[in-house]
Amino acid sequence: YLVCPMNASPYVDPHKPSQEIWEEFSMSFTPAVRDVVDFAKRISGFCDLPEHDQVGLLKAGTFEVLMVRFASLFNAVERTVTFLSGKRYSLDTLRALGAGELLNSMCEFSEKLAALRLDSEEMSLFTAVVLVSADRSGIQDLNSVEALQDKLIRGLRNLVMQNHGEESATTFTKLLLKLPELRSLNNMHSEELLSFKVHP
């Protein structure tokens, strides 16, 4: 089993060599990763960062961007996850196939993000903030990354303040509090990835 929704389905053919399983899995998630790179290039100011830092932020932040972007794959009310093929599976099924606590944490994250009711412009700016807020270890030009982060956060605040009436201050605060949550999901997910063997 391969219980990541970036795969087409959690079931894998037990007779298939693991190299082929990985190849098919990467064909499934590569377009999404490529979209993140294209998205980054369109963040004004991102391409002005040193190339080394662009790569560093993308390496550290791609999962977090994808988590936000694909949050809607998780349906907390119906307790289901839709895989990239479009097939839906219940959390109980995925649990039985080997998924753990992380699956629930992601589901909860998605539910809370949806509750903030961001429009597509806000979602896009929030995603840009997520990317430039990625882990900075190894970043060369910290000042430029921070300046870009400040600019994007100010933009996000203005937008949320315009759109969310009485709730705007709490909505903005809750969004910023999503950043450490995403970091933690990223770390837990990396451990799943590193320890992954196709379950017997």
Ligand code: HEM
């Ligand atoms: C688990 C890879 C992105 C959600 C896993 C596993 C691998 C993996 C190898 C372990 C599977 C297993 O043990 O059966 C990847 C790769 C990604 C990626 C290479 C790069 C694009 C994502 C994203 C999400 C996600 C963006 C969420 C939207 C999950 C979930 C699990 C998982 C829910 C199961 C966690 C659990 O066991 O509780 N992933 N993943 N993955 N992944 Fe991903």
